Amino acid sequence: MALFVFWVLLSASFEWIHLCLGLVCSFIVAWINSGHSPFVPKSRLAVRVLLYLPWLFYKIVQSSLHLSKLILHPALPIAPQLMTVESRLNHHAAVVLFGNSITLTPGTITAEVDRNTLIVHAMDQELGEDLAGGKKEMETKIADIFRDVEPDL
Numbered sequence: 001m002a003l004f005v006f007w008v009l010l011s012a013s014f015e016w017i018h019l020c021l022g023l024v025c026s027f028i029v030a031w032i033n034s035g036h037s038p039f040v041p042k043s044r045l046a047v048r049v050l051l052y053l054p055w056l057f058y059k060i061v062q063s064s065l066h067l068s069k070l071i072l073h074p075a076l077p078i079a080p081q082l083m084t085v086e087s088r089l090n091h092h093a094a095v096v097l098f099g100n101s102i103t104l105t106p107g108t109i110t111a112e113v114d115r116n117t118l119i120v121h122a123m124d125q126e127l128g129e130d131l132a133g134g135k136k137e138m139e140t141k142i143a144d145i146f147r148d149v150e151p152d153l
Contacts, residue, residue: 048145090151
């Protein structure tokens, strides 16, 4: 009812077509936001992904600086390696986002994905430890994005 009253105040029109349209729109907005709509998890998910992007951008810049340091070092201290990263993510989209985030980060590439196992190429030990080591910060952030989405794996 509050949405409908707000509609009437904003439209400043008491014609039956405006009142009917306002009632229908108010009902739809209330229904979507009450949790009865299948669109609610997707909209929450989209907001969480948008909130994840600044952190990912920060990691991309941080990794770019590390990779630049490796490349510009006279001894070129790279130690390329393929490693297996076991993920605890239980949603296909979460694993895809995890793999894409790894690939977007300079110095690492997701070479293969098989359910929750990712094979990642890293340019040196430090870049590999960020993914497979105890940190697993990226995976934790992605798990938080998908925390209330039904598992599908």
